Amino acid sequence: MPAIEVDGLTKWFGGTLALSELSFEVRDGEVFGFLGPNGAGKSTTINVLLDFVRPTAGSAAVLGFDAQEHSREIRARTGVLPEGYRVYERLTGRKHLEFAIESKGVDDDPQALLERVGIADAADRKAGGYSKGMAQRLMLAMALVGDPDLLILDEPSTGLDPNGAREMREIVRAENERGATVFFSSHSMEQVEAVCDRVGILRAGEMVAVDSVEGLRDSLEDGTTLRVTVDRIDDDALAAVRALEAVSSVKIGGSDAEPTLVVGVDGSKTAVLGALEDHGIEVRDFSTQEASLEDVFQSYTTGSEVEAR
């Protein structure tokens, strides 16, 4: 049984299409990164899973329960770190956890949970005085109450410093080892690639890619991209560069006055520059760029083709 099963989910807000026949599955026991730029529909999807909003069409099932019909069952087994929340200003951190513990009908120790997220010393302070990062840690602690089968974390790194984000990832890993499925959204690949088994990339309400992190990495054809700005270009020089063993692709860009070669290289870059100079072409400038998963993400989410809406 998949932990989350989304099927043909469509959501209109007035005249705006937020989700367009979105379908995907989160397997039991995995850490699934739900990626997309802001406004892609990540929070809308999560809001449907938690029954905060009702879909226009399609269905969603969480832990085998229909998200609309059995929302209470779902939320009893799920820990949630919502997005765009606000803490209860006049309740202390401890009161927040006591409320979550009472609501879930479990007997966790508030202090232990607060220690786990690193805000134990602020336990008896009112949450209204917490920083954004502390509030985020408090919400994470509330999500962990009752050892949930599923964690739904909406942009969990928001407001956290790099150290906080690392601790967040450690908790995600530990919860996953305990047996929990983790579904978390982010607008940045960096947050996701270190912990996720699989990644889904959402763009304008549609899933444009679902793959394992390794799979996405494999889709990176070229190890390094070399950009060479030259004074001119001719076919012989181009052929010579293409003929090099280390070169996997060559594209021509830039302007006529200053053409640029974009060369995918998996080996010696000086060979490329040497081949150009051998053909009497002046290299004016060059730069190299390591390809990363961020590039994959970028290519999926900022592609120049116009989407029919």
Place this chain on the structure above:
Amino acid sequence: MSADTTPGDGSDPTATSARAAPSGDIGTVSFQSVRAVAKKDFQDSIRSWLFLFLSVFFFSILVFPTVLLWYLGGDAPTAEATTAGLVGTVHEVTRLVIPVIALVLGWKAIAGERETGSLKVLLSLPHSRTDVLLGKFVGRSAVLSLSLFVGFFLAAFVVAILFGGFDLADYVGLFAVSVLYGLAYTSIAIGLSSLTRSTTIAGALAFGVFVLFYVVWETMLVAVDTLVQLDYLPGVEYTVTGPGGDQIALERPHDIAFLFHSFDPGVAYRSVLSFVTSVAEQDPGVVQSMEEAFGGSVPLFLQDWFAIVVLLFWIVVPLAVAIYWFQWVDL
């Protein structure tokens, strides 16, 4: 509703409400959840000074007239230095301030949490939306009722000492009916608050309801009566026997105007008080003329006990409508 995806179709509540009634746990009530939400709400929504302020306030509106009545003794033309006299004086104040306090306590209950996003914290936990509304109602009602209790309890000593005696039934009657009245307005406040995610609109609705009930609704009967007397509206004609044995033809507004009038929570509050306590709200002459106007016996909706039904109506119906409505909205 078909599952097509025409624009605007999903966020239109009239379209979604046409769907079949949900069969799962939507709208189910869990006692534990209601209690947890109510407790959280009580702790979160109430600054301790507010509770203290309300208690002192209720204490003063009881003690001030008590001292006045005691000081004036039997000289006061309308009221005596008795518990009944006190109830007769105080209820004019509570009839105004309880709605104001209940609306002020409740208008942000749901809209405020929706606007800031803290409702997401609440609903990330296994509470149904109905649990949240009921929990909020219990929480806010508790604030009002407990401060009423503290004020009444402490003032009781002053009343007993100054009046040298104490009619427990009248005093407790005023307290109990005031609590009911407060519950009715809390239900109205929570109901209004659940209709919108904007606290500005929720505030405007609360203010509008106050004006509607306190100003407009109460004067409607007078307005209708005036129009009837001026023959702008059809009325009901009846005859009374005058002092000299003459038959005098009179006209009164239609029963519906009286029924409408009796549904004003403030009118109901007064009627229940005169039913529960020994304060005769209407003097016998008025009662007699009313009986004549209705051909011998006053219809049931004008009898004082019916006002209890009206108060219960205002406790149950706004909350019930809100619970139904709140099932369908996108947060």
